[in-house]
Amino acid sequence: MIQRKQTIYLLLAVIAxxxxxxxxxxxxxxxxxxxxxxxxxxxxxxxxxAYPNSLNFVLPMLAANIFIIIFSxxxxxxxxxxxxxxxxxxxxxxxxxxxIAIFFLYYIGVLETQSGGVVSYKLGVFMPLVxxxxxxxxxxxxxQDERLIRSADRLR
Numbered sequence: 001m002i003q004r005k006q007t008i009y010l011l012l013a014v015i016a017x018x019x020x021x022x023x024x025x026x027x028x029x030x031x032x033x034x035x036x037x038x039x040x041x042x043x044x045x046x047x048x049x050a051y052p053n054s055l056n057f058v059l060p061m062l063a064a065n066i067f068i069i070i071f072s073x074x075x076x077x078x079x080x081x082x083x084x085x086x087x088x089x090x091x092x093x094x095x096x097x098x099x100i101a102i103f104f105l106y107y108i109g110v111l112e113t114q115s116g117g118v119v120s121y122k123l124g125v126f127m128p129l130v131x132x133x134x135x136x137x138x139x140x141x142x143x144q145d146e147r148l149i150r151s152a153d154r155l156r
Contacts, residue, residue, distance in 0.1 A: 006141035007076050013092075013134035014072045016127045017065055023124035025103065030117020037111060039065050039124070061107065064099040068092050068131065075138075082146050089139045096132045103128070 020039045028035040034045035040062050042054040055062075071092050078085040103125070112119055 004079065004141065004145065006138040006145075007079070009134045009138035009141060010072045010076050010089075013131040013138065014069055016131040016134065017069045017072070020065055020124050020127045023127070024122045025124040026108070026111075026122055027120045028111045028115035028117055029120065030112075030115035032116035033114060034117075035111055035115050037107060042111070058107075060102055061099060064095050064102070067095055068099070071095075072135070082142055082149070086139060086142050086146070089135055089142060093132065093135045093139065096128060096135060100128050100132070 023038075025037045025039065028037070033049050036043045036045060038058070040055070040058060042057055071088055075085050075088040075092070078088065108119055
């Protein structure tokens with residue numbers, strides 16, 4: 001059945017990942033430059049400074065976010081094959097953790113040194129964490145369904 005609680009969790013993970021496109025992840029205000037980081041671009045607040053390779057810079061983060069959106073939607077429609085659905089959700093969890101790690105370990109350090117200042121986190125930075133929680137809840141729901149089916153098969 002498509003009307004299961006894990007379907008709601010997967011849809012909420014998709015919504016959280018889509019919201020990342022509309023809100024900035026972080027601001028870097030410094031002496032050299034002031035930078036705003038989005039999932040799809042890097043914007044300089046100083047009029048003369050521009051980032052010509054901004055798409056190439058954020059491409060890993062953008063690709064991971066699009067991957068999570070697409071595969072969460074695919075996992076919704078794999079309700080008849082619970083094992084494959086669990087594998088796809090676990091893959092999404094792995095990619096989500098990698099997205100969070102890339103953001104905090106790479107992008108923060110690079111953009112802090114480019115701007116020469118400090119970082120202030122915005123609403124978009126919390127969306128991968130929210131999506132990760134919903135993916136874990138969806139995985140738990142699929143596992144509970146699998147256990148329920150196995151126990152019903154034992155009784156027959």
